[in-house]
Amino acid sequence: MEHEQAFELLPGYIDEELSLSESREFERHLAGCELCTHAYEQQRQVSARLRQADMRMDAPPELVKCIRAALPVRRSLWERLSERFGGTGGFSVVGAGNVGTRSLGWAPLGAMVVSLVALTWSAGLYLSTPSGDTRLTEELVDSHVRSLQFDHLYDVISTDRHTVKPWFDGKIDFAPPVVDLAAQGYPLVGGRLDYLDGRSVAVMVYRYKLHPINLYVWPGNDAGPTPHIYERQGYHLAHWSAGGMNYWAVTDAGESELDGFLTGLRTHSPS
Numbered sequence: 001m002e003h004e005q006a007f008e009l010l011p012g013y014i015d016e017e018l019s020l021s022e023s024r025e026f027e028r029h030l031a032g033c034e035l036c037t038h039a040y041e042q043q044r045q046v047s048a049r050l051r052q053a054d055m056r057m058d059a060p061p062e063l064v065k066c067i068r069a070a071l072p073v074r075r076s077l078w079e080r081l082s083e084r085f086g087g088t089g090g091f092s093v094v095g096a097g098n099v100g101t102r103s104l105g106w107a108p109l110g111a112m113v114v115s116l117v118a119l120t121w122s123a124g125l126y127l128s129t130p131s132g133d134t135r136l137t138e139e140l141v142d143s144h145v146r147s148l149q150f151d152h153l154y155d156v157i158s159t160d161r162h163t164v165k166p167w168f169d170g171k172i173d174f175a176p177p178v179v180d181l182a183a184q185g186y187p188l189v190g191g192r193l194d195y196l197d198g199r200s201v202a203v204m205v206y207r208y209k210l211h212p213i214n215l216y217v218w219p220g221n222d223a224g225p226t227p228h229i230y231e232r233q234g235y236h237l238a239h240w241s242a243g244g245m246n247y248w249a250v251t252d253a254g255e256s257e258l259d260g261f262l263t264g265l266r267t268h269s270p271s
């Protein structure tokens with residue numbers, strides 16, 4: 001790994017966003033590079049200080065008014081809030097601008113701030129938790145792109161499945177099926193470990209002409225046996241489960257090329 005690449009990965013490493021293999025490669029570089037170790041220490045300290053600092057502030061009442069005026073759903077939210085808090089009597093609003101922590105009899109400003117906070121909170125929740133599948137496909141595309149960008153397609157380079165399969169022994173707690181599809185036009189070129197959806201996964205790397213195909217495998221039965229092909233950000237993805245394993249294939253090759261790969265793979269895989 002070069003300095004330039006290490007510098008690019010540094011923020012991701014500090015925020016624990018790198019894949020397992022990227023982290024390991026980054027740490028290897030760090031161990032032998034004073035310059036990057038220094039940069040890492042500096043960024044780590046800045047990041048730690050930012051986390052400690054109290055960066056919260058109350059929205060000024062004028063801003064609260066503007067946002068509330070622009071929201072079309074305040075009535076139903078208000079109803080929901082009333083239901084939740086009983087609707088009548090006093091209500092304590094903490095940190096609501098100059099209202100402070102006084103007990104309010106649903107004073108307009110207090111209610112306004114409560115609604116705003118609740119709405120912001122629920123909108124935040126909605127935005128930060130996309131459905132599991134969307135999040136996973138985004139993670140898969142990111143992982144695929146990273147594997148190409150940082151020249152980190154493989155940890156083991158081999159076209160021989162008898163080399164690739166044992167390479168995973170002891171590195172993960174399952175044995176991914178590895179098949180060779182050279183005769184079908186999709187030669188196996190290597191494998192690597194990756195980190196996806198909170199767990200270590202095996203990745204078999206195939207090629208169709210110049211297009212790499214990353215095949216992610218881990219134990220589970222999340223999908224049916226028939227692959228579904230998706231398109232995300234210009235990449236094609238396929239998802240299915242077979243023989244107690246979840247499979248995701250990601251490639252920049254066309255849909256029919258991916259389909260040919262899937263047919264070959266499923267014909268030659270243990271079921």
Ligand SMILES: [Zn+2]
Pocket residue numbers: 002003006029033034035036
């Ligand atoms: Zn360096």
